[in-house]
Each structure stands twice: as structure tokens, then as C-alpha cells.
Amino acid sequence: MSTHNTLDVVARQPVEVRRGANGWYTDTQQDRLALERPVALVYNGISHAVMMASPADLEEFALGFSLSEGILANIDECYDLDIHAAPQGLTVQLTIASQRMAELKQRRRSLTGRTGCGLCGTEALEQAIRPIPSVVAPSLSDAAIQRSLQELTTHQPLQAATGASHGAAWCDAQGRIQRLREDVGRHNALDKLIGALAREALPLGEGFALVTSRASYEMVHKCASAGIGALVAVSAATALAVEQAQASGLLLAGFARPGRHLIYHRPATAAMATA
Numbered sequence: 001m002s003t004h005n006t007l008d009v010v011a012r013q014p015v016e017v018r019r020g021a022n023g024w025y026t027d028t029q030q031d032r033l034a035l036e037r038p039v040a041l042v043y044n045g046i047s048h049a050v051m052m053a054s055p056a057d058l059e060e061f062a063l064g065f066s067l068s069e070g071i072l073a074n075i076d077e078c079y080d081l082d083i084h085a086a087p088q089g090l091t092v093q094l095t096i097a098s099q100r101m102a103e104l105k106q107r108r109r110s111l112t113g114r115t116g117c118g119l120c121g122t123e124a125l126e127q128a129i130r131p132i133p134s135v136v137a138p139s140l141s142d143a144a145i146q147r148s149l150q151e152l153t154t155h156q157p158l159q160a161a162t163g164a165s166h167g168a169a170w171c172d173a174q175g176r177i178q179r180l181r182e183d184v185g186r187h188n189a190l191d192k193l194i195g196a197l198a199r200e201a202l203p204l205g206e207g208f209a210l211v212t213s214r215a216s217y218e219m220v221h222k223c224a225s226a227g228i229g230a231l232v233a234v235s236a237a238t239a240l241a242v243e244q245a246q247a248s249g250l251l252l253a254g255f256a257r258p259g260r261h262l263i264y265h266r267p268a269t270a271a272m273a274t275a
Contacts, residue, residue, distance in 0.1 A: 009035050009054040009182075010161050034164040036184045038089030041065060044101045045093075054158065054165065054183040055090055057192045058083050061183075062092040064195030068222040070130070071104055072096060075198045132221055132244050137229040137251035137270035138173065138206045145232055145253060145261050147175030148210050155180040159212075166212045168193040171232075173206040186213035187222070194226040204228055208251070215241045215254045215264070224248040230270075232256050237264045 014030040034054060041049045041062055048071075053061060059081055066072040080095040096104075148171040155177050158165040168189040169180040179202075181192035190211060197204065208230035209223055215233035217240040223231045224244070230251035237245075237254040245252035245265040252264040 009056045009158055009165075011035055032161050034158060034162040034184055040089065040091045042091055042093050043071070043096055043104060046101075046105075048104065050089075051185070051188060053185060053188045057181055057183075057196070058090065058092055060181065060192045060195030060199060061188060062094055062195070063198055064191035064193065064226075066094065066096070067198060068191055068194055068225045070225065072100055129217070129240075130221065132248045133224050133227075135224050135227060135229040135248050135250050136205070137249055137267045138208065139270055140173075140208055140230050140251055140253075141175075142261070144171070144173060144175035144208075145256055146258070148177060148208075148232065149234075149256055149258055149261075151175075151177045152210065152212070156182060156212075158182040165189070167210075168212075169210040170197055170202070171208050171210055177210070178202070178207070186211065187218055190219060190222050194222060194228075197226065208232055210234075210256070214238065215252060217241050217244055220244045220248070220250060220252065224250055232261070 011033040014032050016028055017031045018028050036052050037055045039051050039053045039058060040047055062081060063075055063078060066078065072078055077097040077100050078094055082093045084091045084093065148169065152167065152169065155169060156167045159167060159182060165182045165184055166186040166189045167180055167182050169177045170193055171177050179193060179196050181189050181196060183189040183192060193209065204227050209228050210232045211219060212234050214235035215231060215237035217238060220231060220241045221244060232253040234256050235254060237252055242252060242264045249267045251266050251270050253261050254264055255262045
């Protein structure tokens with residue numbers, strides 16, 4: 001079911017739109033739209049979350065979500081995973097370790113997620129900000145960040161086709177993009193990337209994640225939960241994201257655009273790389 005085929009996440013029939021400029025409609029053209037479908041995540045027969053997502057790479061999405069939400073500690077705790085399609089949407093059925101399922105039941109969370117929603121269903125203020133794991137930040141050069149930005153557009157076919165998706169990329173120490181996943185939701189894109197990295201057991205020591213969104217608390221927390229030590233975002237960081245990066249030891253950069261970027265937090269243990 002998992003696929004990187006852009007056609008699977010783009011509506012088959014384009015829509016006719018009227019283009020306007022300076023208060024005037026000029027002409028009509030065909031526009032391609034990104035698909036957005038409900039995806040239910042079901043653990044051991046119990047529905048836990050329904051997220052709006054691009055219907056591709058759903059195995060990786062389910063695994064990444066499970067890891068970044070602390071439902072699973074590692075993918076070996078997922079014994080089986082099946083995807084079922086229905087007219088209303090898609091269901092991902094996961095069979096997980098009994099101990100993990102018992103812990104999930106104790107959390108008593110029932111999420112109904114919309115695009116960009118990260119805390120829907122949290123029952124108490126104490127649950128909103130979970131403890132963040134410690135990570136080891138890599139040495140990261142300005143040149144590596146800039147190289148990853150130069151490569152970004154060539155790795156985003158869904159964004160190129162529709163202009164309506166976020167991307168999350170894994171980059172090596174030199175800034176070369178090794179993996180990239182796309183989704184209409186920024187959290188979903190990062191979860192898909194985390195799932196892909198976990199499935200392939202890629203080493204995370206020297207690389208960094210690049211996301212086409214702001215650096216929010218959730219994005220920092222997801223990276224730290226996955227063992228990623230550095231996050232670069234094309235938009236700004238929030239105050240809580242910086243606090244969480246400081247607490248975890250994660251290197252955090254934002255406003256990353258060609259020719260410029262900001263370093264919000266660089267741990268003392270993460271030396272400035274020169275190339």
C-alpha cells in the first residue's frame with residue numbers, strides 16, 4: 001500500500017480555476033489538487049486516532065506516529081500492520097506488544113486529528129507537554145544547511161504538482177537529502193520520515209531533519225523522540241520549541257532560506273562544523 005507515486009496523492013481530475021490579479025480575473029486554467037483522506041490508526045482492534053493525511057506511505061506514517069507519540073519504543077514492538085481502504089477513508093490496523101497496549105489504554109486518549117493538529121484529545125494540561133528525551137546534537141555546518149535547501153525542491157513531487165504539501169527530509173552531515181516524505185500535514189510528513197528511518201534502521205548520529213514548516217513544540221518533540229539530534233525548519237521557531245530544544249540538547253535552526261538561516265540553539269557539545 002505504501003507508495004511514493006505522486007499520482008496516488010493527487011486528485012485524478014484537475015479542477016478549472018479562474019486566475020485573478022490586481023482585482024481582475026484574467027483567464028482559466030486547470031489546477032491539480034492534493035488528496036486529503038481520513039486515516040484511522042487502530043491498535044489491537046481499538047481505534048486510537050483519526051488523522052487527515054495524504055494517502056501514501058501509510059505504513060511509515062503509522063510507525064512514525066507510534067514512535068513519536070511514545071506508543072512504541074521501537075518498531076519490533078509492532079508485530080503486524082495492515083491497511084484497509086473503504087469509501088470513507090483508510091484504516092491502519094496495528095498489532096502491538098501487550099504491554100504497550102496496556103500502557104496505551106491507561107493514557108485514555110482518543111484523538112481526532114486535523115491537518116496541523118498535534119494535541120487534539122489531550123485530557124489534561126499535564127498531558128500537553130510530555131517529558132522530552134535527551135539527544136546528542138551533531139556538528140552541523142552552515143554549508144550543510146544551505147546545501148539541503150538547494151536540494152529540497154527537487155525532492156518534493158507532490159508540492160511541485162499541487163503546491164499544497166509539506167516535506168520532511170533526512171539529510172546527511174554534508175546536507176545531502178537521503179530521504180524525504182510529503183503530506184498535507186506537517187506533523188504527518190515528519191511522522192512518515194521517522195517511520196521510514198526506523199524501518200531502514202538508518203544511523204542518525206551525524207545527520208539532521210529538514211522540515212518545510214515552522215519549528216513548533218511538536219516537531220522538536222517528535223525529532224527528539226526518534227533520536228534525531230538536529231532540526232532545521234524553513235520558518236520560525238516558537239518559544240516553546242526553543243525551550244524544548246534546550247532541554248533535550250537538540251540543535252535547532254529556523255528561517256532557513258537560500259543564503260540565510262538562524263541558529264536558535266546549538267548545544268555546547270555540538271561544535272560548529274566547517275564544511
